[in-house]
Amino acid sequence: MRSVLGLPALSFVIALAVSVAADRPKNDADLPAWVEKTVIERQPTAAERRFDEIGWLTDIREAIRLAKEHKRPVMLFTHDGRMAIGRC
Amino acid sequence: MRTGPFSNKKVVELLNAYYVPVYISNEDFRGKGGAPAEERKELHRIFQEGHKAKLSVGTVHAYILSPEGRTVDSLHVAEAAKVERFIAMLEANARKFEVPAGKPVVKPVPQSTVAEKAPEGSLVLHLVARSISGGGWGGVPGENWIVYAREEVGKFLPSGKAAVGTTWEIDKRAATKLLTHFYPETENNDVSKNRIDEISLKATVVSIDRGTVTARLEGRLKMKHPFYHKDEDRFVNATMVGFIEFDSGNRSVKSFRLVTDKATYGTGAFAVAVRSVD
Numbered sequence: 001m002r003s004v005l006g007l008p009a010l011s012f013v014i015a016l017a018v019s020v021a022a023d024r025p026k027n028d029a030d031l032p033a034w035v036e037k038t039v040i041e042r043q044p045t046a047a048e049r050r051f052d053e054i055g056w057l058t059d060i061r062e063a064i065r066l067a068k069e070h071k072r073p074v075m076l077f078t079h080d081g082r083m084a085i086g087r088c
Numbered sequence: 089m090r091t092g093p094f095s096n097k098k099v100v101e102l103l104n105a106y107y108v109p110v111y112i113s114n115e116d117f118r119g120k121g122g123a124p125a126e127e128r129k130e131l132h133r134i135f136q137e138g139h140k141a142k143l144s145v146g147t148v149h150a151y152i153l154s155p156e157g158r159t160v161d162s163l164h165v166a167e168a169a170k171v172e173r174f175i176a177m178l179e180a181n182a183r184k185f186e187v188p189a190g191k192p193v194v195k196p197v198p199q200s201t202v203a204e205k206a207p208e209g210s211l212v213l214h215l216v217a218r219s220i221s222g223g224g225w226g227g228v229p230g231e232n233w234i235v236y237a238r239e240e241v242g243k244f245l246p247s248g249k250a251a252v253g254t255t256w257e258i259d260k261r262a263a264t265k266l267l268t269h270f271y272p273e274t275e276n277n278d279v280s281k282n283r284i285d286e287i288s289l290k291a292t293v294v295s296i297d298r299g300t301v302t303a304r305l306e307g308r309l310k311m312k313h314p315f316y317h318k319d320e321d322r323f324v325n326a327t328m329v330g331f332i333e334f335d336s337g338n339r340s341v342k343s344f345r346l347v348t349d350k351a352t353y354g355t356g357a358f359a360v361a362v363r364s365v366d
Contacts, residue, residue: 002361005205015094019119022319024329026266026348027215028272028304031304031329032143032331033329034257034331035105035330035346035347036345038361039345039347039361039362039363041105041303042216042229042347042359043216043360043361044114044200044216044217044231045231047095048229049198050094050095050097050165050200050251051090051094051095051199051228051306052196052197052198052200053100053104053196054100054103054104054109054192054196054198055103055104055109055192055193055194055195056095056109056110056111056194056199057108057109057110057194058110058111059127060110060127060130060131060134060138061126061127061130062110062269063108063109063110064108064130064153064157064182066108066193066206067108067154067155067157067342068155068156068195069154069274070105070108070155070190070193071155071162071185071187072107072108072155072185072193073107073108073152073153073154073155073181073182073185073187074107074108074109074110074151074152074153074155075103075107075108075109075110075113075150075151075152075155076110076111076112076134076150076151076152076153077089077110077111077149077150077168078111078112078114078131078147078148078149079089079111079114079147079148079150079152079165080113080114080115080147080148080255080275081112081115081146081275081277082115083089083111083113083115083199083279084089084199084200085199085200085228085230085232085233086090086200086228086230086231086273087229087231087277088090088113088233088275088277
């Protein structure tokens with residue numbers, strides 16, 4: 001899952017780096033809001049979830065069955081790790 | 089592939105309009121992996137047909153199968169990751185099989201989900217880990233779904249009655265099950281290869297309101313985590329803060345939040361966020 005970042009993506013990463021590295025507040029009273037905001041900021045973005053816009057299957061036999069039914073070819077990607085959760 | 093071709097608008101359109109897209113993880117097809125024997129046989133057949141047709145064959149590849157399921161084209165991942173090269177293969181085979189454009193055969197749905205429906209009373213935590221500066225691959229963040237069965241949930245809670253100021257150390261095994269995933273995107277994701285040298289997750293009650301107890305969490309972790317599948321002295325060093333809310337009556341967890349405030353991996357930095365999911 002190596003990436004080759006273009007400039008727009010790089011700008012995004014830099015902006016993101018600023019937000020994810022934001023300092024913890026010194027005042028304990030501000031901590032709950034900061035934790036909540038930080039959890040939200042660190043979630044995968046729509047751009048990072050574009051992969052979800054593909055109508056994926058994860059079973060080869062089912063893919064072939066549907067390929068025959070719909071007279072479409074199959075694109076099978078085989079990989080190490082878990083692409084769906086970015087752990088690969 | 090996920091940050092390259094599979095995030096490309098044209099590729100998404102081609103796969104949805106002309107193909108049946110499928111992906112598999114090799115881990116499921118090795119040794120005690122979860123793929124059934126019939127599925128393994130199919131993958132083996134696809135490889136064998138690729139060899140016979142003198143196509144590029146390997147474990148990290150993109151294959152095109154005909155509508156009858158025969159192996160007709162392939163690209164090694166190093167080639168498939170080149171968006172234009174991958175598009176060319178998709179367009180050529182869509183033309184070859186005279187596929188009319190249509191709707192996706194399967195409705196697109198989020199691919200990162202909890203593996204199985206969690207039993208009632210479980211605590212489901214969703215973890216996101218992302219590189220900040222050279223901590224991991226970069227690109228998309230790593231995610232994990234950690235499910236605590238009802239009997240494990242109690243290990244996050246104090247053994248006795250809680251009052252404001254009550255402090256307790258969360259059970260080491262329960263903390264480890266979560267914190268072992270505190271590392272950025274790396275090639276090695278076998279957490280059995282981690283070595284935890286220091287772990288602590290402490291809770292302190294900060295408020296009690298109509299039976300809902302809110303406790304602040306403070307934690308730290310020092311963990312050896314090899315980047316690749318070979319041993320190396322690369323360490324996670326992290327401190328974290330968060331909150332847990334639980335019902336003092338039935339001792340169910342209502343909400344869980346935990347974020348790193350400082351986290352390094354080797355010479356890089358990363359960030360983690362954990363939230364409970366209903």
